[in-house]
Amino acid sequence: MSGPWSALPRGLAAELRREQQTIAVEIIGEIRKQVPEFSRPLAGQFGAGIQHGVETALAEFTELIEGARSENPERMRVYRALGRGELAEGRSLDALQAAYRLGARVAWRRYARVARRVGLGTEQLVVLAEAIFAHIDELAAASVQGYARAQADEAGALGRSRSHLLTLLARGGARAELETAADLADWPLPWELCAVALAPEAASRPSGGRRPGLPDLVLAELHGPEPWLVIPEPDLYLRDGQVRALLEARGAVIGPTVPPEQAGDSLRWARTLRARPPRTAEGPVDGETHLAALLLLADPALVRLIAARRLRPLDELTPKQRRRLGDTLLAWLQSDRGSAPDVAARLGIHPQTARQRLHQVQRIFGPALADADVRFELEIALRARDGEWDGPGESRGEG
Known part of the structure; x- marks a missing residue:
């Protein structure tokens, strides 16, 4: 030139x-x-x-x-x-x-x-x-x-191009198809991105169709029944103040970071977690820290079958006893079959109480606890129990 x-x-x-x-x-x-x-x-x-x-x-x-x-x-x-x-x-x-x-x-x-x-x-x-x-x-x-x-x-060709690109990302378009659509949408296709599932707009506070002041390269469908975002380069854009404010306001679940071709997977996982959030969730939920929960949620019927079979030895106990011994067993499994003090530290109880519960667990489940496959299935069952994906994390009293 x-x-x-x-x-x-x-x-x-x-x-x-x-x-x-x-x-x-x-x-x-x-x-x-x-x-x-x-x-x-x-x-x-x-x-x-x-x-x-x-x-x-x-x-x-x-x-x-x-x-x-x-x-x-x-x-x-x-x-x-x-x-x-x-x-x-x-x-x-x-x-x-x-x-x-x-x-x-x-x-x-x-x-x-x-x-x-x-x-x-x-x-x-x-x-x-x-x-x-x-x-x-x-x-x-x-x-x-x-x-x-x-x-x-808001109403022109670029908006339509970006809506089309969002549709392709949601359904998992091929790389070449995504590159063509991204070029038309004036959107540089990133190496990595994540999808974010949001709560629908509150009826009491509709936005009137306006897009918040998000960074230009954050793609958004904010007004449908299942609103969501595409965040390119999550390490950068998830720190943006406007993005963080929207995530806090709209009950966001952030899907795992993936290549663009897997954007649909990231969205599916985010929506799955949003439908069954971890019990300890406060503020935006980061799917990267809940991959095990996503695995459990992938086939709930199979998980229920495993739980019914592996936790059957607890059926004769009262609900309170089942809860306590289940928590003790899970703490023992997660501490790599640790000692009574290890289990007590995880549960916030006295070591002697933990020792008594561990004796009960050993008596009820017997030699099956020596089998690695049984232990694995028991941990699945206990993690999935009542949707408590994170396992026991607080004291429920001793005894």
């Missing part, structure tokens, strides 16, 4: 690149200082977007001078995303445009020092200034395009 940068000596690019890191720091500092809308801490997706945008713009400018920049249309995605992000924040483009102009001024000031140091003449300094501002105009135009696309998202 021709432009004023093509008239600059290519060797200038290497000199500018040496200053790139400190220039980026200075630009971000000035933006935070002088643009009120960007004065907050650069944390989460907001900070990552600004940081990435500045660093990418500086890197691309040196590539322009070298004549090495690719014409890959994907390169403008980061600036379109900044424009969409402004709409998601409920702002006009004024603040972002001000940040672009400020960044151009800082870059020009620093680049001019480098240019004088390497002996560029006055005419070439004028060309350098023209190149900087032409480059910024190109980036700003991409942000305007992203902002306009986001405005059309």
Whole structure:
């Protein structure tokens, strides 16, 4: 692509690149200082977007001078995303445009020092200034395009493309099919993602069809009978403040992290846990920590059959006795057939009480406890008992 940068000596690019890191720091500092809308801490997706945008713009400018920049249309995605992000924040483009102009001024000031140091003449300094501002105009135009696309998202082609992509992800589309749909939806297909199952909207607090200020790349179906999200790069986006607020407000269950082709599995597992949440659940439930529960929930009828057979020796006891001895047996199994003090520590009871219960367990189940397969099935049965996926975790009194 021709432009004023093509008239600059290519060797200038290497000199500018040496200053790139400190220039980026200075630009971000000035933006935070002088643009009120960007004065907050650069944390989460907001900070990552600004940081990435500045660093990418500086890197691309040196590539322009070298004549090495690719014409890959994907390169403008980061600036379109900044424009969409402004709409998601409920702002006009004024603040972002001000940040672009400020960044151009800082870059020009620093680049001019480098240019004088390497002996560029006055005419070439004028060309350098023209190149900087032409480059910024190109980036700003991409942000305007992203902002306009986001405005059309609610009822336009991009919204339909993303809805189609969500449908493909839910049903487990093939990689090639997902790549095509993601490209149409202007959504970079990540290496990993997770699905999140949400509670339906409360009738008393409907959103009126509005999408919360979520990061642009978080896909969402918030208003149907089974609302859900697709979170790309969960390590990054699950820390975003708007995402966390929505998860807290909507009884979220976060499915395990998987490749895009398994998004449907992650959603199925999240919805399974949401239908039968762990008894200790408070706030969003992370499916990564409940994989054993998902395995138990995969075939409840089989688990009930195992429980009926393996726990039959307890049938003659009272419900209170069954509970106590079942808890004791599970604690013994989970402590790798530990001693009475080990079991007592897990249950929060006196070691002598644990010893007495263990003697009862041994008397009731007898030699079967020496069989590894029996022990495995007993743990399945006891974990699944009453849907208490996490096993005993609190004292129920001694005796």
